[in-house]
Amino acid sequence: MTARHAFARGLAAAALLAGAAAWPSAAQAFQVRPVRLDLGNRQPTAQLMVSNPTARPLLIQAEAFDWSQDQDRDQLQPSQDLIVNPPIFELAPGAQQVVRVGLRRAAQDGVERPHRIWLSQVATTPEEGESGVQMLLRLSLPVFVVGTGTGAPQARWQRHAADGVEELNNPGARHLHVRELRLMAEDAAPTSLGPCYALPGGRCRWPLPAAMRHKTLRIEADSDAGTLRSQFDAVAVQ
Template identity: 30%
Template structure:
């Protein structure tokens, strides 16, 4: 389970007399990723209100699946959570418990999203601004007995100066890509580096456009990806249209 907290800001934009003022309250959620398995059926997350006012949060879990580039969220009741709605006083913390409703052996990873959404309070009589509310999404992974992501990388020209780098996952579990570096065959340092936090779910696909004339003209290059499953190195030659 990832331990790093996620700090979220909620903004209240007030427009008066041509001037804008942003009042922000902050919330800390930890962990930022939830992992369950046959060995760990339940877990707890913490939501802390760092703002100056009490707030009410409503929680729900949806299934999260991918088919190619499309990611779909759909209603689902396989994950239990308690409490589903709660109020956190200013400066206080709320615990939420999550668990599998019916544990079952899985040969493929099951993926969900925990949606935490602020319930907006009634506006004050004197308030005439725009009230924006907090809505965040935390990934939930139910790991199979033997996780085995399988990534296939491809690259193709989309113009004389642009390439499209793509990755598909035909394995049984996700990969989180944290950084991508692409180096031309005649270079010692990367021509293209992208820091990211991209989940490639099973049967999912992700694409990036690389705008670099040198790489577009190279016949071969090295792709290095830093992931939550280790480092990946692939030597690719671009397909031409």
């Protein structure tokens, strides 16, 4: 079955909350570290440490997905390239669990393969006398598999004045993770936007504040490739 998911843009670990069965509404959360994995032929395996700081047992499911972008839309499909073990486990209160992530096939030279791992809390039967709403946490963690000789990302900026959008295209060989996009223009308060991932061949798009859509615009992006800068001349109002 194909899984598709549109992310909140650029999150290193996206937390999704959904209501489920009945029990106390106090936070039933787990924690994980690290929040990103980088794999390759020199490091074909890695570990996640999942911990349960709550006072009740938690049931956690681990799933691996191939991650791609259709323009600026994220697409996920169940992965045959990653092994995640164990795929489901119970965490006692205060306990920790090592989740091992590994490659099923060698990294391809010159290519970056992006993936996502979902760690999802599974609904369990409430104990007798419990009532309320059970809140289930899902963490979405990026995994990048990088082959030998893979090139760098590239940043190509565009401003679309007609629809008021700032766009970052990445025709490079590796992803760009913009943690924060800062916009500066005369007679307008500086604005921060983001975060966002532009995968190889993908893009990010940010709606511009109305006060900045036609002004001379300077941008600075704090990214994992360093600080990216660009400038755009004023655009005539149509």
